[in-house]
Amino acid sequence: MSESPPVSQVCARFHRAIELIGSRWTGAILQTLLRGKTRYAAIKAAVPDITDRMLSERLRSLEAVGLVVRAVIPETPVRVEYELTKKGRELQSALHEIANWAERWIPLNEADDTAVPLTRRADRPARKLKHA
Amino acid sequence: MSESPPVSQVCARFHRAIELIGSRWTGAILQTLLRGKTRYAAIKAAVPDITDRMLSERLRSLEAVGLVVRAVIPETPVRVEYELTKKGRELQSALHEIANWAERWIPLNEADDTAVPLTRRADRPARKLKHA
DNA sequence: CGGCATCCGGTCTGATACTG
DNA sequence: CAGTATCAGACCGGATGCCG
Numbered sequence: 001m002s003e004s005p006p007v008s009q010v011c012a013r014f015h016r017a018i019e020l021i022g023s024r025w026t027g028a029i030l031q032t033l034l035r036g037k038t039r040y041a042a043i044k045a046a047v048p049d050i051t052d053r054m055l056s057e058r059l060r061s062l063e064a065v066g067l068v069v070r071a072v073i074p075e076t077p078v079r080v081e082y083e084l085t086k087k088g089r090e091l092q093s094a095l096h097e098i099a100n101w102a103e104r105w106i107p108l109n110e111a112d113d114t115a116v117p118l119t120r121r122a123d124r125p126a127r128k129l130k131h132a
Numbered sequence: 133m134s135e136s137p138p139v140s141q142v143c144a145r146f147h148r149a150i151e152l153i154g155s156r157w158t159g160a161i162l163q164t165l166l167r168g169k170t171r172y173a174a175i176k177a178a179v180p181d182i183t184d185r186m187l188s189e190r191l192r193s194l195e196a197v198g199l200v201v202r203a204v205i206p207e208t209p210v211r212v213e214y215e216l217t218k219k220g221r222e223l224q225s226a227l228h229e230i231a232n233w234a235e236r237w238i239p240l241n242e243a244d245d246t247a248v249p250l251t252r253r254a255d256r257p258a259r260k261l262k263h264a
Numbered sequence: 265c266g267g268c269a270t271c272c273g274g275t276c277t278g279a280t281a282c283t284g
Numbered sequence: 285c286a287g288t289a290t291c292a293g294a295c296c297g298g299a300t301g302c303c304g
Contacts, residue, residue, distance in 0.1 A: 008178070010180075011163075011234070013231075013235060014160075014163060014227075014231045015160045016234065016238050017237075018159030018227075018234075019159060021154065022154015022159060024151065027146070027150030027151060028146075028147045039265090040266050040267075041266075047141070047142055051297075051299080053267095053297070054298085055267090056266080057268095057297090072266095076265095078266065080266060087237050090236065090237070091233055094229035094232070097228075097229045098146060098150055098226045100226070102145040102148065102150075105149075105222070106145040106152075156277085171285085172286055173285065173286075183277080183278060184286080184287065184288085185279090185287090185288080188287055204286095208285095210284080210285065210286065
């Protein structure tokens with residue numbers, strides 16, 4: 001053995017966790033849900049720029065991971081509410097810490113920041129409409 | 133006005149923050165750096181499966197965002213060390229919370245989880261090598 | 265209201281090979 | 285050791301239209 005330092009590997013669980021809640025839109029959705037049961041349309045309103053496709057896809061993913069539960073209330077018109085599971089609710093402190101950090105370090109509009117955000121689709125201008 | 137509830141929008145800063153640290157590989161890199169100055173090769177060892185291209189790209193991005201600083205020590209062979217800035221170090225508690233949560237809720241191997249992780253490239257089997 | 269199916273462009277990523 | 289260049293294609297996500 002050489003004297004390579006003990007750079008232990010990143011905890012796989014941590015890795016999975018952060019990429020889980022870090023995927024596009026997910027953080028925002030989660031934060032919205034943290035406020036309690038929310039209807040589809042309300043979530044959509046709370047997360048500007050998200051499309052139906054993305055929202056429903058993320059929601060289904062979150063359901064699959066067990067962070068969110070979907071409840072269909074058979075009224076007319078139908079009402080669907082999404083709610084965090086315990087697993088989801090327990091993310092609160094983590095998300096809160098991130099929010100705290102963001103308060104301190106992330107400027108409101110990226111233009112103010114000397115540092116450019118990571119290259120993410122989110123940061124790029126929305127795609128131009130094809131026709132008109 | 134209808135009786136639409138006051139579903140305030142998600143804090144833009146929070147949104148930016150989480151998508152920042154949530155982008156692929158970033159969480160793992162950050163966590164590694166939390167342990168202190170680290171050399172390129174060490175980070176690579178700590179984050180299994182990351183490629184050179186990805187690592188250097190992420191590192192440059194993190195530098196751009198002001199989370200990481202790069203130091204070149206002109207030795208032979210060259211030595212390069214990466215270190216978190218104050219901004220980066222202050223992410224510690226947030227990352228720690230996530231790690232905590234992961235301990236409680238994320239199984240070691242995804243197979244154990246009834247719930248499938250979000251659809252991410254990371255979760256999918258690595259691409260097959262082209263030739264042998 | 266609350267979605268899903270489809271089409272499609274472009275980004276991001278992984279593999280591979282090559283420098284200082 | 286510490287990267288960078290290039291290239292192909294997988295994947296994401298936007299737009300649209302339709303359904304219960």
